[in-house]
Amino acid sequence: MSRQQKLGILLLIALIFVFSLFAFRWIKHRMEYAITDAVFVKAEELTNLGFMVSGRVIGMYKMSGDTVKKGELLALIDPEDYRLKLQEIENRIESLKAQKQMLEVQRSRLGGELGSSLGASEYSLKGVRQKVEALKYQLSQVETNLEQARKDLERYENLYRHGLVPARTLEEYQTRYKVLKDQKESILRDIRSLEQEEGRALEGVYASKSKLLQLKELSYQIESLDKEIASLEKQRDLLKRQLEYTELRSPFDGFVAKKYVSVGDVVQAGKPVYALVNPKSMYVEVLLEETKLKGVKVGNKAYVKLDAYPNITFVGVVEAISPASAATFALVPRDVSAGEFTKVVQRIPVKIRIVEGPVELLRVGMGGEVEIERK
Structure with missing residues (x-):
């Protein structure tokens, strides 16, 4: 056997070893973590704020993206x-x-x-x-x-x-x-x-x-x-x-997610004027496949990477696991009474509270990937 053949065999063995090690670690990681990219940033306090009386708007003091303080004046209806x-x-x-x-x-x-x-x-x-x-x-x-x-x-x-x-x-x-x-x-x-x-x-x-x-x-x-x-x-x-x-004030500290009306508009009572988000109420909702639910429990750690910040890892904790699948709450649920249906993997909503990381960067609707520890 020539020297070159020996080197080729050694190289092949080394490649097989590296691939096997990588496969072993990949499989081990998948066994230790439930991984999915069905990740959505949500907020418990996402409020469409409107006036409780009707009238003509004469003042709009915040724009989309502006921060607000609790009790701060946001808009004004003509009070005359x-x-x-x-x-x-x-x-x-x-x-x-x-x-x-x-x-x-x-x-x-x-x-x-x-x-x-x-x-x-x-x-x-x-x-x-x-x-x-x-x-x-x-x-x-x-x-x-x-x-x-x-x-x-x-x-x-x-x-x-x-x-x-x-x-x-x-x-x-x-x-x-x-x-x-x-x-x-x-x-x-x-x-x-x-x-x-x-x-x-x-x-x-x-x-x-x-x-x-x-x-x-x-x-x-x-x-x-x-x-x-x-x-x-x-x-x-x-x-x-x-x-x-006639004065519209912020119910909490947060920021403006959306501005719906402009100065001069005539609004009816209850019509949304601003959408406000409380950043302290933000959390990550994961729609985890039912096949990956094994070992996922409340209190387990989770590591979240958002598409907008691929170099930042947010550390969270599983706060709640829904007792029903996401499909249960669909506006048009599947009718399986005739026995004719296509079997699909159901997804279970899992709520993750972020405990480490720059939470001020979170925005409602962001997506990404999550790894949840299994115990």
Whole structure:
């Protein structure tokens, strides 16, 4: 065997050894790591942010790619219409409160007058009526006695004409009759006087009751004003919130992923104005083939290389493994009820949280390759 043949055999053996070593390491690496290029950068906080009120946009203060701070003003809707409505309602509330205060003063004054006059008028009316009843009872007795005195006087006048009784006896009965008659006239005069007094007392009672009705009417008007004021205050609070909503502010620290509208556009409530991303919420989603899932567990390390940064390796940790395949959530799932289907390898979503590497370079939608340790 020549020298050249020997060198060729040695070279072939060396190549076979190197290839075998490479194949062994490649197979060992594939056994120790689950490798796939179905890698996507996503964010848990990717928010389409819009106004909660409608109006014309008069300010847009951020562009796509700009960073934002929590609470920072991003855009502004013309607030003038909301300010005018708010001022109108506040003026109306103040006017109604002034009316209510005036009515309360009237009610307080009327209540004070009523408290003294109604009681006095009713007490006076009751006293007069009691006196009238007493005089009427007295008048009844006097009339009974007067009628008896009249009969006695007629009898004694007849006896006197026949000379059966002396003149002095007749005079006594005449005097008694005259006294009773005068007493009746006096009682009647007193009753008429008391009836006039009763009329005046009754007028006082009616006047007091009229004031009582006025007092109730004032209370009703005040109650109605209270309800109207409460309704307007609710409208005022709503307008205040709407005025605040004319300012669009960032809900978190992050950056602008997309700008949807421009200054001068008229937007409706809820229409997206900006898309914001919170970089701290970014993660890597891996659609791992079901045949590679063996040994992949929560807590395993993962090494991610993105196509945009091929020289940078991001270190992550498996945070979650979906309990269902990605196809389960497809908008048009496969119908296998007829038994006619093509078997395809299903992919299981695996969530990886980046723990090492320049996470500020991540952008939603980036792709790459991942190696996940198997245990």
